[in-house]
Amino acid sequence: MSNPAVSAPQSSPAPAPYPPPPLTGWRLIVGSVALSTATFMNVLDVSIANVSVPAIAGDLGVSANQGTWVITSFAVASGICLPLTGWVAMRFGPVRVFTISVLLFTLVSWLCGLAPNIETLIALRVLQGAVAGPMIPLSQSLLLASFKRESAGLALTIWSMTSLVAPVVGPVLGGWITDNIHWAWIFYINVPVGLLAAGIAWWIYHPREAPTVRRPIDLVGLVVIILWIGCFQIVLDKGKELDWFESWTIIWLMIIAAAGFCFFLIWELTEDHPVVDLSLFKRRNFWASTLTISLGYGAFFGNLVLLPLWLQQHMGYTPTLAGLAMAPVGLLALVISPWVGKNIQRYDARLFATFGFLVFAVVVLMRSHFNTNADFNTILWPTILQGAAIGTFFIPLFNLALQGIPPEKIPSASGLLNFCRITAGAFGASVCTTVWDNRATFHHARLVERLDPTHPILMGLTSADGATLAQLNRLIDQQAFMLSANEIFQGCAVLFIALVGIVWLAKPERVVVPAGVGDAGGAH
DSSP states (O other): OOOHHHSSSOOOOOOOOOOOOOOOOHHHHHHHHHHHHHHHHHHHHHHGGGGGGHHHHHHHHHHHHHHHHHHHHHHHHHHHHGGGGHHHHHHOOOHHHHHHHHHHHHHHHHHHOOOOOOHHHHHHHHHHHHHTTTTTHHHHHHHHHHSGGGHHHHHHHHHHHHHHHHHHHHHHHHHHHHHOOOHHHHHHTTTHHHHHHHHHHHHHHHGGGGOOOOOOOOOOHHHHHHHHHHHHHHHHTTTTTTTGGSHHHHHHHHHHHHHHHHHHHHHHHHOOSSSSOOGGGGGGHHHHHHHHHHHHHHHHHHHHHHHHHHHHSSOOOOOHHHHHGGGGGGGGHHHHHHHHHHHHTSSSHHHHHHHHHHHHHHHHHHHHHOOTTHHHHHHHHHHHHHHHHHHHHHHHHHEEEHOOOOGGGHHHHHHHHHHHHHHHHHHHHHHHHHHHHHHHHHHHHHHHHHHTTHHHHHHHTSEEEHHHHHHHHHHHHHHHHHHHHHHHHHHHHHHHHHHHHTTTTTTOOOOOOTTTSSSSOOOO
């Protein structure tokens, strides 16, 4: 007679529970560092090349305008791929997609440094932006899954700090590398960082991989999103150079972008398997937080671009010195953000965001009183104070946006939220720089009108050489651009105050943690 213990069929091992339990101990620390490092590398790459464009263009024998495509090509490709993160992660697994994305980003970074000409470099930057798209939202979702639900604020604190400090470090680091080594090293430095981050992330998170879902790809939605986002991003990047709607190129690109966007909305809302989950906007917290953070980040990033331009072009600052003037923006954020993350579940997140917007308003109002005699310390203090706004602005709004969203939808939500934020940042930068130029032209004309031609000094200049007249014109330009910048800062102050009202449209969901319970699971 056979042994029942031997003949009985062996049961297959039970599948691992999903979502997996939070990480603890050293695995939580090491995993968080790996994800944060990859995020920092990605965001740093957006800004580190900005100050290196003249050196790259000169070394490769092209004009500075052609060199700017090193920046715009990356932004276009990254912007297109961000909303696709949810579908790709669901189809292949978020851990697998994140790790491959970091490795490909590292490989293409190395190839960028080896590029022999501008055409090759631009093509590689397009590829680099495409593979970089999933890194930011997936690092955010994996980090959130690593912490207990009531510690989500701390997870968002870690993520926000890395992605906010990088744009400030980038120009300083890029300028130093370009001046002291070679521009190729702004890409080479990603190689050891990327390999280390990818290896550790795979080691820690591979056992926590989410189950995959074989959903059919929405080819129509994919093509349309590439079309309208690509056209719109080119409009934002090249509009100023082509004089906006005075150019038929910009007009046609805008028509295509608008028509493509309308078709995209209709198609995605009626498609059974959309490439972008627009149903997330049915959630009150998600749309209110996304709207608020997009408008706030647009104004913040516009200031971040405008101030160094003004310092370098009209105040005599070098790129490195201008970067140093912007660098302290992260100091208070590093101090305040951990406290905010720890207490985000104890207090109303809208109170934190309100405080942040009010501090932003105070900062830009201080800048609106700058004049051409402002010294380094005068410029530095608002930058330091702005760190308090950053520390209480991003974390609460990200927390509000993702509240109540199922774990399997967080990659989609994070990708969509970051896409809106990054697009708003590009739009804010374009609007600020365009308005700055246009208003400076207006103020230049008004200042010239106010000059008294009968004044002895001006009468003497009529017989002066061209160099003297050019110097006078530069002085008028300096004042005109200062007045224009002051108006933009005032407008941003009004926007930040208005955002206080918008943020209260959200309705926070509190996570109640019973006494003695380590993981309450969260309220939905």
